[in-house]
Amino acid sequence: MNTYFYAFLILLGTFIAAVSQVMLKIEAGRPHKSHLQEYLNPLVVIAYILFVGTTLLSILAYRGIPLSMGPILEATSYIYITLFGVKIFGEKMNKGKAAALVLIICGIVVYSLLG
Numbered sequence: 001m002n003t004y005f006y007a008f009l010i011l012l013g014t015f016i017a018a019v020s021q022v023m024l025k026i027e028a029g030r031p032h033k034s035h036l037q038e039y040l041n042p043l044v045v046i047a048y049i050l051f052v053g054t055t056l057l058s059i060l061a062y063r064g065i066p067l068s069m070g071p072i073l074e075a076t077s078y079i080y081i082t083l084f085g086v087k088i089f090g091e092k093m094n095k096g097k098a099a100a101l102v103l104i105i106c107g108i109v110v111y112s113l114l115g
Contacts, residue, residue, distance in 0.1 A: 006064030010073040013057035016050050018080035022088060023047040072111045078104050 024047045032038045062070060079101055085091040 001064060003065055006061045007069065007073055009057050009061035010065065010070055011076060013054035013061065014074050014077045015080055016057075017054045018077050018084060020047040020050040020054070021081065022084050023050075025089070069111075072108055075104050075108060 023043050027038075027041065027043045027047070032041075038044070058070070065073075082093070082097060082101060086093050
């Protein structure tokens with residue numbers, strides 16, 4: 001297998017982790033009858049199972065990509081989280097957030113071209 005496959009695994013895991021975070025945030029905003037029900041409900045359990053899956057994807061991916069490449073690819077999580085925040089939670093996109101996303105994307109591109 002080539003490096004692109006392993007890079008895809010990191011990106012997939014990062015995307016799934018972002019989806020899991022959204023699931024947890026949605027559930028955190030709902031009222032619960034007890035503290036136990038806050039943590040032992042289907043959405044939370046599935047989100048944590050997905051987190052375990054992303055950890056396994058990362059372990060597998062690091063078998064085929066350089067250690068220095070992983071954090072760069074995982075930085076895409078900031079892009080996913082920002083997009084989910086705007087689309088799902090109605091958060092506002094301001095100039096500072098846009099500039100930060102552009103810097104992250106530029107960093108990923110520069111690393112990709114030089115790495």
